[in-house]
Amino acid sequence: MKKELLAMILAGGQGSRLGCLTREVAKPAVPFGSRYRIIDFTLSNCTNSGIDTVGVLTQYQPLALNTYVGNGHPWDLDRSNGGAFILPPYQHMAGSDWYTNTANAIYQNIRFIDNFNPSYVLVLSGDHVYKMRYSSMLEEHLSSGADTTIAVYEVPWDEASRFGIMNADEDGRIVEFEEKPAKPKSNLASMGIYLFNWPLLRRALIEDEADETSDHDFGKNIIPKLLGEGHKLMTYRFSGYWKDVGTIRSLWESNMDILDRPDDIDLRDKSWRIYSRNPVKPAHYIAPGARVRGSALTDGCQIFGDVEHSVLSHSVIVEKGATVRDSVLMPGVIVREGARLEKVIVGMGTVIGRDAVIGGRSDTSNPYHESRLCADNITLIDGGLTLRDGSVVPGNAMVHNDVDVKGAESVIVDTEPVPAL
Amino acid sequence: MLRNCCGLIVADDRRIQLGELSRPRALSAMPFGGRYRIIDFALSNMVNSGIRTIGVSTYNKYQSLMDHIGTGSDWDLDRKTQGLYLLPPFINSESYGMTGPTDDLSGVINLFRDLKQKYIVILSSNVLMNADFTELDTFHHDRNADITVMYNRDGAKGGPPNTILDMTRLGRIKGVYENPLNPVSNRSSMGVVFMERELFVQILGDAISRGESNIDIDYLLKQYDRLRVYGFEFKGTVLRINSTQDYFKETMRVLSEPERSDIFWPERPVFTKVKDEAPAIYSDSCVVEDSLISDGCLIQGAVHHSMLFRGVTVSGQARLTNCVVFQDSHISEGCELENVIIDKDCIIRPGIKLIGQAAYPVVIGKGSVV
Numbered sequence: 199m200k201k202e203l204l205a206m207i208l209a210g211g212q213g214s215r216l217g218c219l220t221r222e223v224a225k226p227a228v229p230f231g232s233r234y235r236i237i238d239f240t241l242s243n244c245t246n247s248g249i250d251t252v253g254v255l256t257q258y259q260p261l262a263l264n265t266y267v268g269n270g271h272p273w274d275l276d277r278s279n280g281g282a283f284i285l286p287p288y289q290h291m292a293g294s295d296w297y298t299n300t301a302n303a304i305y306q307n308i309r310f311i312d313n314f315n316p317s318y319v320l321v322l323s324g325d326h327v328y329k330m331r332y333s334s335m336l337e338e339h340l341s342s343g344a345d346t347t348i349a350v351y352e353v354p355w356d357e358a359s360r361f362g363i364m365n366a367d368e369d370g371r372i373v374e375f376e377e378k379p380a381k382p383k384s385n386l387a388s389m390g391i392y393l394f395n396w397p398l399l400r401r402a403l404i405e406d407e408a409d410e411t412s413d414h415d416f417g418k419n420i421i422p423k424l425l426g427e428g429h430k431l432m433t434y435r436f437s438g439y440w441k442d443v444g445t446i447r448s449l450w451e452s453n454m455d456i457l458d459r460p461d462d463i464d465l466r467d468k469s470w471r472i473y474s475r476n477p478v479k480p481a482h483y484i485a486p487g488a489r490v491r492g493s494a495l496t497d498g499c500q501i502f503g504d505v506e507h508s509v510l511s512h513s514v515i516v517e518k519g520a521t522v523r524d525s526v527l528m529p530g531v532i533v534r535e536g537a538r539l540e541k542v543i544v545g546m547g548t549v550i551g552r553d554a555v556i557g558g559r560s561d562t563s564n565p566y567h568e569s570r571l572c573a574d575n576i577t578l579i580d581g582g583l584t585l586r587d588g589s590v591v592p593g594n595a596m597v598h599n600d601v602d603v604k605g606a607e608s609v610i611v612d613t614e615p616v617p618a619l
Numbered sequence: 620m621l622r623n624c625c626g627l628i629v630a631d632d633r634r635i636q637l638g639e640l641s642r643p644r645a646l647s648a649m650p651f652g653g654r655y656r657i658i659d660f661a662l663s664n665m666v667n668s669g670i671r672t673i674g675v676s677t678y679n680k681y682q683s684l685m686d687h688i689g690t691g692s693d694w695d696l697d698r699k700t701q702g703l704y705l706l707p708p709f710i711n712s713e714s715y716g717m718t719g720p721t722d723d724l725s726g727v728i729n730l731f732r733d734l735k736q737k738y739i740v741i742l743s744s745n746v747l748m749n750a751d752f753t754e755l756d757t758f759h760h761d762r763n764a765d766i767t768v769m770y771n772r773d774g775a776k777g778g779p780p781n782t783i784l785d786m787t788r789l790g791r792i793k794g795v796y797e798n799p800l801n802p803v804s805n806r807s808s809m810g811v812v813f814m815e816r817e818l819f820v821q822i823l824g825d826a827i828s829r830g831e832s833n834i835d836i837d838y839l840l841k842q843y844d845r846l847r848v849y850g851f852e853f854k855g856t857v858l859r860i861n862s863t864q865d866y867f868k869e870t871m872r873v874l875s876e877p878e879r880s881d882i883f884w885p886e887r888p889v890f891t892k893v894k895d896e897a898p899a900i901y902s903d904s905c906v907v908e909d910s911l912i913s914d915g916c917l918i919q920g921a922v923h924h925s926m927l928f929r930g931v932t933v934s935g936q937a938r939l940t941n942c943v944v945f946q947d948s949h950i951s952e953g954c955e956l957e958n959v960i961i962d963k964d965c966i967i968r969p970g971i972k973l974i975g976q977a978a979y980p981v982v983i984g985k986g987s988v989v
Contacts (some may be wrong), residue, residue, distance in 0.1 A: 232898035233897070233898045235898075235915065265638075271692075272893070272895075323894035426965070429683075456898075456900075457900070460900065465897035465898070466897045466900075466915070466917070471895045472895065472897075473895045474895065476893070477691075478888050478889070478890050478891060478893075479888070480652065480653065480654070480884065480889070480911070481652065481654050481911040481912055481913040481914075481926075481928075482899070482911070482912055482913075483879065483910070483911050483912075484907045484908060484909070484910050484912060485908070485909060486908050486909040487908070488752065488903070488908065489906075490901045490905075490907055491901055491903050491904075492901060492902060492903040492906060493899075493900075493901045494898040494899065494900055495898060495899050495901065495912070496898040496899065496914055497654070497913070497914055509898075602935030
């Protein structure tokens, strides 16, 4: 059956700047904001915009993501006609190819898209936190008569050189695209959200694939190619909350935004719900003597200690005398009696031993010190670990199994696989 | 696991009225435990015990019940074969417009006559527990019983309806008394019955021919003089909801241990309809202690020993003690509430004081503005 608009979500990236959090899980499946995974925002935007056919392109560590998306039921994408499709790379007569880049990934799924014979294809990333009405974007696309519409976001001028920048005329028509320009002429950054007329994109993908000098990337190759051919590319300005959760710092910040800027991301908006797949757990319990302030909690948590300015996912237990401050605890984390956490991100299912002290000031001599990925005294603890009672891990550290801790005692006493859900 | 068994949930009970709380809904559609409806426990116990074909019999006010269970997908009961069957009263062109009791039984017998499972578990809706019925099956076969009923030792304290069982030392039932003045024992039926499906259909057919029109689990037990009826003692936490006072008392009970863990936290999860609320948000100034809080709540005031359902907002300087607040109600600034049950979608305006008694809570009906 013909679909007017079909969405393709690029969800195969590793997200290597999230360090150990994405060792076993693709970035879109990383838990976020107490109840969600990052990809929930994109999937819910699709559903809320009336898009009922969504391809999710997976490649890197797909187990958690595949399990999570499943048949698309939580997002109302379990359809007889359309629905959610997981699209991994595949084998064919001539061999097999990984998805080498964004445009190549869509190219390899031309047959999937052709099945629905769509007029328009929306290409999305699975790792941004934002709420966008794609149907409004389509309306603008139709009324401007564009061949391609690209969502743009106004970034501060001093940060513009970190983004792909769209130089547009006063009508919003794109005249030039510059990837990370040293001297930006505009501060309109591409959000990596592209709306194409399918016949045009289809041809461009095939031609780009045949071009051996191309990197098969949307920003680097497809968009300049379409511009060069003289097609009408328009910007679609977006001004709401938008965050690319690419680094440990931005992951921590955007979690804290739920507490500090609740009206910006507004998760309580009933007209634009963010849907998610969650195991069925009881309401959360706050014990006598516990203290919970300025925090977000969800089903299955049991709090006996002190929680302040933190974001807790389902089934987190904070025992008596433990304190958790400015932290992000992912599903199933247990903080044992007397432990103290400050500005820590803890991965799924990890147990923090009794009286452990995690986070705080940076200590460059600590074996877990990680200057490349951690910043702002944020500490990252991998999922599936059990940390020794009384262990001390300072700020800017990343604790995971691959660290060689010669001369010092490892704080890890046990490791289990990170659960997929 | 029960592999060859179907289930029947008697979703309402004419003997039980919860006043204002049951005015808009059937008993089994009553919200309970922060995010559940009463029927979730019955459905989850059955599903967790391996039962995949379940009939739900109801006689009126079943809209919110249908709303809640839908196709049964939240219990994985939306199957091509087997699954969930909602059984409202049987109305055909002949009975339409007739006064008198509704016919609850014809629909039930039509469904269960045609099923293939050998056994059936029948549950009433006013008793909550988290149980695995496999034990019941084992016991049933050990005793070579015709009918096995689950009971516990609540008999002495329970208000009506209270079905007291008189049993021999081997557990065979020799007497069934409804609301006796002087109970012969403290064994009280939990309204959970295990038997062969064909025997059930036969007794039901019998009852219809005698002019019965309602499902009465006690009617099955009263066959003790001609069938081998046995009692099986359940040792876990049992919550009985026979009145508004019971509802309040049992809700307060699950805030503490061991009841909280017994009901909500065993290996067997309680499934319910998924609502995609935001996480609960605690403000910098809130004080929350000894309470069960659901997703979507926004808490700025003080909450002690209370249960908040989904999407409840408690504004600054409001104080809740021993309260039960249903979905999406709003408590404004400076309110002081103690021993109060607030139904869905209520608004308590600023500065209102409502003080009930532990034995007699104040109830605010659905959608009220106080």
